[in-house]
Amino acid sequence: MxxxxxxxxxxxxxxxxxxxxxxxxxxxxxxxxxxxxxxxxxxxxxxxxxxxxxxxxxxxxxxxxxxxxxxxxxxxxxxxxxxxxxxxxxxxxxxxxxxxxxxxxxxxxxxxxxxxxxxxxxxxxxxxxxxxxxxxxxxxxxxxxxxxxxxxxxxxxxxxxxxxxxxxxxxxxxxxxxxxxxxxxxxxxxxxxxxxxxxxxxxxxxxxxxxxxxxxxxxxxxxxxANRDYNLRRRYSLSNASGRVDILLASRGLPRVRRRVVCAARGVGQILYGAALTASGVVGRSLKRRAYGERFVVGGAGALAASLAVAAEPYRR
Incomplete structure (x- = not known):
């Protein structure tokens, strides 16, 4: 060495x-x-x-x-x-x-x-x-x-x-x-x-x-x-943090505005897709589809919040 x-x-x-x-x-x-x-x-x-x-x-x-x-x-x-x-x-x-x-x-x-x-x-x-x-x-x-x-x-x-x-x-x-x-x-x-x-x-x-x-x-x-409630909160905060990272890594000005718009669009898309998947899981009695759908919904909400400069604070005491 x-x-x-x-x-x-x-x-x-x-x-x-x-x-x-x-x-x-x-x-x-x-x-x-x-x-x-x-x-x-x-x-x-x-x-x-x-x-x-x-x-x-x-x-x-x-x-x-x-x-x-x-x-x-x-x-x-x-x-x-x-x-x-x-x-x-x-x-x-x-x-x-x-x-x-x-x-x-x-x-x-x-x-x-x-x-x-x-x-x-x-x-x-x-x-x-x-x-x-x-x-x-x-x-x-x-x-x-x-x-x-x-x-x-x-x-x-x-x-x-x-x-x-x-x-x-x-x-x-x-x-x-x-x-x-x-x-x-x-x-x-x-x-x-x-x-x-x-x-x-x-x-x-x-x-x-x-x-x-x-x-x-x-x-x-x-x-x-290892339960549903904790993991939905975790999914929201992780998605929110990831969106904020994407936005803040972009250069100030137009590049950051574009990144914010993309983050918002991604969030809305995940919410809509997740809602449809959740409904399909409920109707079809598929726990997997429902669980995936719920994760998409809260993940999309976290991304949408990030695009609006709203930060989740899971470590606040």
Whole structure:
């Protein structure tokens, strides 16, 4: 690799979920050992835990391993944007920063595969798949709706270029990030979509962003999220955030106006299509058609709201 020791940090933001750290922190430390064995190189490793709770409710659990490679900091400014920007600052002198969510667990070889893809494709950004794991039986509506199917499917190959990515499984070349000068935008602090906007800006700036199909993390979905009501709210906020990202990535003036019109048209079209599909599902007693239709309706409403500069705020406390 290189003569000097590379520095690799894995960062996660957390808020009132200390129990999740019990499994996650040790699993990340195991990934470090895997990297050292695989590459047979000197490397400096860090886990950066950014607690967005001013009271520091996650401190004891975060530091329970007693491992000196674990750094725990409190970011009192509320919102995911503030927490992620704090992680960028904490890892400012690192070679690579990898984001993972606090409700996830990396699969074997996760970090090795991210680093391997970065080297092989000389990538500035590498993202990988997220596999949903449920703690109990699924609500029939959730199963019928395919609500947890991810944007990147199994047929996306390692090395294929991507234009946006989420921070729940994301490697950044920090040297290149410093050159681009991109951080997370505070306008998305309470709305979500900050990661799509962040990586969208990197793509526009010329960053090389690729997919790594082998770098998998498991998303641990509690039963409280595996139901119709939660997923309809989630669909609305995700669609709303995606629409706002589309609009704000466009240049000011006519290009942004055009993007806003397209977003509105897409929203109306999804509402009409979803309403027809829902009606068809009700009449034909097809739960799948009804569930898909309802998701289209609320997704369209989210996009239409974005076109009117209305932002959903799922992270408001």
């Amino acid at each position: 290189t003569e000097r020791a590379r520095s690799i940090a894995v960062a996660l933001a957390t808020y009132h979920r200390p129990a999740n750290l019990v499994r996650l922190v040790p699993s990340i430390l195991e990934q470090f050992d895997d990297v050292a064995r695989t590459f047979e190189e000197r490397a400096e490793f860090r886990v950066i835990i950014v607690d967005n709770d001013p009271q520091g409710s996650g401190r004891e659990t975060a530091l329970a391993t007693g491992d000196s490679r674990v750094t725990y900091v409190i970011e009192s400014s509320p919102g995911v944007t503030s927490a992620r920007n704090r992680a960028l600052r904490e890892a400012g002198d690192c070679d690579f920063l990898v984001f993972i969510d606090d409700d996830e667990i990396p699969q074997d070889g996760w970090l090795v595969n991210l680093l391997t893809a970065q080297k092989r494709y000389r990538a500035d950004v590498v993202s990988g798949p997220v596999h949903s794991v449920f703690e109990g039986p699924l609500d029939p509506w959730v199963e019928a709706s395919d609500a947890y199917l991810r944007a990147h499917r199994a047929d996306t190959k390692t090395g294929e270029p991507i234009k946006r990515a989420a921070t729940n499984n994301l490697l950044l070349d920090m040297r290149r990030l410093r050159e681009f000068g991109v951080t997370f935008d505070e306008r998305f602090g309470l709305t979500g979509g900050e990661d799509s906007f962040f990586t969208g800006q990197l793509h526009q700036a010329g960053a090389k962003m690729v997919w790594c199909a082998e770098a998998v993390v498991d998303d641990l979905v509690p039963l409280s999220r």
